[in-house]
Amino acid sequence: MTAARRLAERHHLRWWEALPWLAAAGAFFAFPNYLAFGTQLVITILFALSLDLVLGYAGIITLGHAAFFGAGAYTVGMLAQHAGWTEPLSGLLAAAAVAGAIGLASGFVLLRTHGLTLLMLTLCTMALLEEGANMASALTGGFDGMPGLQFAPLLGVFAFDPLYFRSQYVYSLVVLFACFALVRMLVHSSFGQSLTGIRENVLRMHAVGAPVRARLVLAYAISAALAGVAGALFTQANAFVNLAALGLDRAAGVLIVLILGGYGRLYGAFVGATVYFVLEHALAKAYPTAWQLGVGLVLIGVALFARNGILGLIQKPQ
Amino acid sequence: MSAPILETRGLCKSFGALQVAREIDFRLERGARHALIGPNGAGKTTLVNLLTGVLRPSEGSVLLEGEDLTRLPQAKRVKRGIARTFQINQLFRGLSVLENVCIAVAERLGAGGSMLRPAGRRADVIDEAVRLLGTLRLEADAGRRVGELPYGRQRLVEIAIALGLKPRVLLLDEPAAGIPSAESHIILDAIAGLPQEIAVLIIEHDMDLVFRFAGRITVMVSGAIFAEGSPEEIAANRDVRTVYLGSALDA
DSSP states (O other): OHHHHHHHTTTSOOGGGGHHHHHHHHHHHHOGGGHHHHHHHHHHHHHHHHHIIIIIISOOOOSOTHHHHHHHHHHHHHHHHHHOOOOHHHHHHHHHHHHHHHHHHHHHHHTTOOHHHHHHHHHHHHHHHHHHHHHOHHHHOGGGOBOSOOOOOBTTTBOOOTTTOHHHHHHHHHHHHHHHHHHHHHHHBHHHHHHHHHHHOHHHHHHTTOOHHHHHHHHHHHHHHHHHHHHHHHHHHHTOBOGGGGSHHHHHHHHHHHHHHOSSSSTHHHHHHHHHHHHHHHHHHHOTTTHHHHHHHHHHHHHHHOTTHHHHHHSOOO | OOOOSEEEEEEEEEETTEEEEEEEEEEEOTTOEEEEEOSTTSSHHHHHHHHHTSSOOSEEEEEETTEEOTTOOHHHHHHHTEEEOOSSOOOOTTSBHHHHHHHHHHHHTTOTTOOSSBGGGOHHHHHHHHHHHHHTTOGGGTTSBGGGSOHHHHHHHHHHHHHTTOOSEEEEESTTTTOOGGGHHHHHHHHHTSOTTSEEEEEOSOHHHHHHHOSEEEEEETTEEEEEEOHHHHHHOHHHIIIIIHHHHHO
16 A cells, blocks of 8 residues: 555655755855854754754644753853863753753643643743843853853864864754754654644544653653754854843744744754845845845745745645 | 443532533443433533543542543543544544554554654554554545545544554444535444444434444433433333434434
C-alpha cells in the first residue's frame, strides 16, 4: 500500500536536505566578510527550530520563548563573569541544563492551560525572568548587561574572533547541525507523531490513552534546552549579553521568522530566518529609516497569500 | 448470570444544582450488543464520559471486571480496555487516515513515548493499522487526509481509531450521527462486523439501527435509567413509548 510505504519512508533523508548545509559551508568561503551576519543567522535558525518543536509540532502557542534563549545566554555570561567558567562547550551544556530546567518547571505549571491563557502565561514567565535579570544587577549587570566577556578558545585551539567571526560561524553551524539532527530524530519518532496528534486533536489524544501533559511538558523542556543553547551561542559569539536576550522583541521576532518560513516542517526555521535576515539587511541598506515597513509588507503578504509560510508554497503539509 | 464486564453502582453526577446522572446502576455483559437510547439531554453522553473517565462522578463507582476504576484517569482506563468514539468527529484532521490509526495503535503498544526510533520503522504499528483499515474497507483512503474525506467515511475512521486500541469495551456515541441515510449502511456494516468478544454499548437515535443491532436496550430519561430490557420488551413498554419511542416509532 502506497500510504504505508510513504509513512515508512518519511524519515528517510532526501537529497535536498543537503542544500542548506552546503550553502552554509559555501558561504564561509564566498562571504568571508559576512560571517558575523552568518553567525547571527545560524543562531536565529537554531532558536526558531527550537520554537518549531513546540509551536509547529506540539501546537503549544507561546509568546515567551525568549525566556529560554535568555536563560541560556545569561547562564554562560554569568558563569564566565563570576565563576571564570569560560570553556565554551561545557558552557553550552550548562545553558541547556538551566534553560531545560526552567522549561520543565514552568511547563509543568503552564501546560495545564491552553489558548490565550497559555499565551499570556508564557509572556508573563518571560517578563518575570526579564525583570529578575534587570533587578539582580550584581549578578547580571542589570540594564547594561555584561559587556566584554571573555571565553576560552574552542577545544583549546580556536580563539573567538571578534572581527571576522570565523570560529564563531563554524562553531555555531556545527552546534546547529547537532541540534537539528536531534530535532529531526524527535519529530520523526513515535513521540513526535504523538505531539502532532496532540496538536491536531487533544481530546482524541486523551481518548487513545496518551499521557498528554507529560508529553507536552517533555517537549517543552527539550525545546527550552535547545533555545538555551541558542542563547548561549549568542553570548559566546558576541562576547556580551544584555536584557534584549530575553525580551518580547526577541520572542516576537523568532515567531515571525518561523511563521514566515513555515512552522511544523523542520526547514521553515532555515527559510524564514534567511529570508528575514537578508530582507532586513537589504532593506536597511536601501532605506535606512523605513526598512521595517518593507518587512511588515512582506509579512502581510505571507499572512494573506501563503498561510503555511514560504515553505508551504512548495511543500505539501506534513 | 456471569459477572458483567462493565458495571456502575449508584453513579451520580451533579454540576451545582443540576443533576445529570442519578443513581445509575448499569451492567454491560461480556460480548453484549447493548443500546442506550433516550431523548436529547437524557444524560447518555454524560454516562459515556463517566465510564471513560472524562468526568469524575459525584458519587458511586465504575467497575471493569470487578476492578474499581472510579479514581482512574482516562488514559489508564483506555489501557485497561475501554475505548470510545465521539458523537462529533474527534480526528487528527490534518493527518492521513493511516496515521490516525497508527497513533492509536502506537499508544496501545506503548510506543508513543519512544524518541529514538522513527515511527516509520515501527512495522508492527503500521501493519496492524493497515489490516484494521482493510477490515473497515478504508484501505483505498489510507493516504488521504482525514479532513478531505466525506463525513460518513470520517465516522468509520472514528471506529478504526477505537479498534486500534483493541478494546474489551467499545462505547459508540451516535456512530451514525450526521450521516446521510443513504450512507448509514456503511456504519451498520462496520458495527455488524465488530469482533464478537468486544462488548459494545451504542448510543443511537436511529431506531432502525438500534433494533437491528441491540440484544439489550437501556432507556435513559433525565439522567436516570428509565427502563431496561430486550428490544421486544422495550418496544412493548407503554411508558417508554410515551416518553421517547412514541415520536420516534410513529415518525
